[in-house]
Amino acid sequence: MQPLNDATLPALDSAVARPSYDRSRISAGIVHFGVGGFHRAHQAMYVDRLMNAGQALDWGICGVGVMAADRRMADVMAAQDGLYTLVVKHADGHYDARVIGSIVDYLFAPNDPEAVIEKMAAETTCIVSLTITEGGYNFHHVTGEFDFDTADVAHDLGEGATPKTSFGLITEALRRRRDRGLGPFTLMSCDNIQGNGDVARAMFTAFAARKDAELGAWIAEQVCFPNSMVDRITPVTTDDDIAEVRRRFDIDDAWPVVCEPFVQWVLEDRFNAGRPAFEQVGVQIVDDVEPYELMKLRLLNASHQALTYFGYLAGYRYAHEVCQDRLFADFLLAYMDEEGTPTLEPVPGVDLAEYKHTLIARFSNPEIRDTLARLCAESSDRIPKWLLPVIREQLARGGEIKRSAAVVASWARYAEGVDEAGEPIRIVDRLADELKTIAAHNRDNPTAFIENRDLFGDLVDDARFVAAYVDTLACLHEQGARAALEALGQRP
16 A cells, blocks of 8 residues: 555556546646635535546646644645545445545645745636635624734734735735736635625725725725535544545545535636636536525534534434434424524525435435534534524514524533533533633523623523523423423424
């Protein structure tokens, strides 16, 4: 068995698909910030599909890492010539493996920020894309305004500062392009945020305007920020996944990617300097992404939150275990039918009833082994974007909110940091310490958690929401997660 790289590609097992194109002919037209599992199972995969169809060799990807934790990816990408194995896990136990070759370079910004800036400033770069997570856009979760007070942002705003953040690096690259008489690149967000392109526009122009008012105005006027909806369950790669790739496919890959069979990308056709022919490989190119993104955020993403805290408290540790339990699956479907769906407009080309049942099937795939710990992480970034809008819309229209309120209660109970068996819970969240401190008062002050107006706004002032929330929280404390779900199923 040999390490995966360009030299060893020809010797791979014939069962493993591999690039049919000449990688030496690829040039990078895309610079991507945040080369994690999702990007490699999604955008990079779509580009690879085009290249295998004999197209898009000028749309190769140069990855960029900004965080200190990205150093490992830089090392793996260097050792493997940007190659990695994408393993699609089917529910029946069948695995499909393909080596993806569309990433042709990787730059670690802390080592050489100038190289990153010049790569984006080059005329050949037409798209800069982002999977920097919800928290990477640096906005306040109640006001929605850019947060200028973080240390790295303050540094980047300093006169003559060498940029540390994606905001500083990208803004400087756009400044150089403007000064050199080049048109701007498209800035394309692929993160799970409603109106991700609009959010990117607001945050990057806010930073740029504070740095240089004229440059900020130029970016706001000239740069395209297409909205997109992205979807593929892509668990964190484990040591077992690495060992499985070695065993099944005889590939020594230091960082393969595993994912489900389902994949979807809905993308607005708004680009400054052209784009790959994504529509030829399954991407839905549309004029308006909003119906699709609301469908995903309020059905798939919010349903993940609906299953994860209840499931973890009850002793489950994987999403498929929860969804194979009829009590939990019925709860998810009832949330989607009675609370999530009423907030949606018709989605062109989508049968919502079929979509919802497909979600349950996807969550139930035992081969994916998506951990509840992953789904529970960064809740303070996720719940306000995915679930609270459903609650607010349903309250405004007089609709059902008992299950949505129950999900918030399950989060509050989870934030206490111990499950129903007395086992400690490791809270992974930017507000972990604050949340645990507040949740410690759940029993003596049942509304303590939702009194946090930075997260919940004025929901604590709504009597109907508070009553439903307190009812489930009390049941979670007194009888546990299963009893709470059973009670929800019995209430009119």
